[in-house]
Amino acid sequence: MTELEYKEIILNKFKKQKAIVNWFKLAIGKFFQLIFILLIMLLFTIPIFLILCFRKMFLGIPMFSSSTILGHNSKIIKITTFNLKGHLLKHFSLIYQLLIGQIHFVGNSFLSDELESDENILLISKFGYPGIFNLWFIRESTKIAHEGLIVTELEYLATKSFKRDLSLIIKTFPALLFRSSEQSYQEKLEIFDLEFDNISMKEGLTLIENTIDSDKKKKFFFVNPDCMNKLYKDDQYFSILEKADYIFPDGIGISIACNILKTPLLENVNGTDMLPFLCEMSEKKNYSLFLFGAKPGVAEKMKKKLEEKYTNLNIVGIRSGYFDWDRDSSSIVQEINDSQATILLVAFGVPLQEKWISENFAKLKPNVLMGVGGLFDFYSGQMKRAPKWMREIGMEWFFRLIKEPKRMWKRYIIGNPLFIYRVYKWKKKKNR
Numbered sequence: 001m002t003e004l005e006y007k008e009i010i011l012n013k014f015k016k017q018k019a020i021v022n023w024f025k026l027a028i029g030k031f032f033q034l035i036f037i038l039l040i041m042l043l044f045t046i047p048i049f050l051i052l053c054f055r056k057m058f059l060g061i062p063m064f065s066s067s068t069i070l071g072h073n074s075k076i077i078k079i080t081t082f083n084l085k086g087h088l089l090k091h092f093s094l095i096y097q098l099l100i101g102q103i104h105f106v107g108n109s110f111l112s113d114e115l116e117s118d119e120n121i122l123l124i125s126k127f128g129y130p131g132i133f134n135l136w137f138i139r140e141s142t143k144i145a146h147e148g149l150i151v152t153e154l155e156y157l158a159t160k161s162f163k164r165d166l167s168l169i170i171k172t173f174p175a176l177l178f179r180s181s182e183q184s185y186q187e188k189l190e191i192f193d194l195e196f197d198n199i200s201m202k203e204g205l206t207l208i209e210n211t212i213d214s215d216k217k218k219k220f221f222f223v224n225p226d227c228m229n230k231l232y233k234d235d236q237y238f239s240i241l242e243k244a245d246y247i248f249p250d251g252i253g254i255s256i257a258c259n260i261l262k263t264p265l266l267e268n269v270n271g272t273d274m275l276p277f278l279c280e281m282s283e284k285k286n287y288s289l290f291l292f293g294a295k296p297g298v299a300e301k302m303k304k305k306l307e308e309k310y311t312n313l314n315i316v317g318i319r320s321g322y323f324d325w326d327r328d329s330s331s332i333v334q335e336i337n338d339s340q341a342t343i344l345l346v347a348f349g350v351p352l353q354e355k356w357i358s359e360n361f362a363k364l365k366p367n368v369l370m371g372v373g374g375l376f377d378f379y380s381g382q383m384k385r386a387p388k389w390m391r392e393i394g395m396e397w398f399f400r401l402i403k404e405p406k407r408m409w410k411r412y413i414i415g416n417p418l419f420i421y422r423v424y425k426w427k428k429k430k431n432r
């Protein structure tokens with residue numbers, strides 16, 4: 001949904017809410033909130049306070065740190081948090097603000113008071129409250145592709161409900177596991193000597209746009225832990241990836257590896273999340289797509305679905321990914337070139353798609369050559385994709401494992417721990 005659509009929902013929703021204030025519900029909510037605050041105080045605030053007292057006495061480390069944030073109705077609030085790295089623990093000092101309702105358990109993220117002049121921020125602060133548990137924290141921790149801070153905050157307000165708040169609290173705990181304590185991002189990251197681009201989804205799309213608009217031809221590949229395990233053993237695949245123009249990091253496993261290497265990942269940029277943005281951009285800029293891959297009939301189904309959703313999208317060709325590599329490749333290249341597609345999506349799975357693109361690179365004419373794995377299966381409905389809440393807690397791989405245990409058990413049950421083990425081994429070897 002767009003920024004504007006979210007804003008409209010928010011305005012309607014809060015108008016309705018004002019009209020029907022249910023005092024009974026409000027009182028029950030306040031009662032449970034009070035009980036919850038007392039519990040937090042007993043379980044966390046008091047023990048943390050005592051530990052920090054000792055730390056101050058023996059090590060001289062300050063107990064608190066202070067800052068100002070933007071509160072409800074643009075009020076600037078001074079907050080004093082515990083001087084700790086952990087997101088939740090440090091905010092358990094805010095008992096007083098929780099009690100007087102300046103800060104909520106679940107709400108928008110703690111926005112900087114310097115953003116006050118932004119029109120969207122004003123709207124967020126008019127209807128929202130800063131919350132210790134917030135959607136932005138989850139999105140940032142699990143690196144799930146998002147449309148930036150403002151849209152995430154608007155999305156929260158537009159979709160806010162008791163159920164959603166509860167699920168936000170639950171989702172925060174796995175998100176804590178994936179959060180990196182480092183918050184400075186490098187432009188390039190390296191795992192197993194392969195350099196990849198540490199960019200956001202938006203930046204990835206700009207790279208695609210620039211490639212087409214400047215009439216260049218570039219290879220865009222995604223790498224996930226399974227790809228990393230494959231390139232660890234497959235020199236040909238490694239050298240193909242080394243020669244790619246852009247490598248995008250895909251999957252929670254890459255984010256965990258980046259945390260281990262202390263070079264945090266900015267965003268999980270995968271083909272499935274990128275597709276809607278790519279289609280919107282293609283509609284606007286009149287780019288054309290060729291869908292090449294998957295079993296017969298799948299690309300066709302995908303084309304139909306895409307054309308229903310993006311009515312101005314120009315899909316100029318489709319082809320299944322099962323063919324005689326040596327005999328048919330040159331006629332397929334010809335077919336793709338004749339279609340005058342600007343973007344070619346190749347979906348044969350890793351590393352076949354990267355190998356085919358590299359072998360035929362010189363002859364292919366589309367500006368963007370992209371390997372997209374199982375994307376056509378997902379989009380055509382052939383294969384169900386994990387629900388958003390599962391992706392938000394970094395469990396998409398688990399969903400795929402359940403859906404196709406026979407094919408996926410090696411990839412995930414053996415592959416995931418093997419990848420992490422190799423990351424540690426590589427880190428030691430590189431003295432990092």
Ligand code: UDP
Pocket residue numbers: 293294295320321322323347348349350352372373374375376377
């Ligand atoms: N595929 C293909 N040609 C082949 C082998 C596979 O088009 O020779 C397709 C297959 O039908 C599936 C995709 O490639 O649609 C691979 O999906 P997978 O889920 O393995 O991809 P990944 O996990 O690498 O994204």
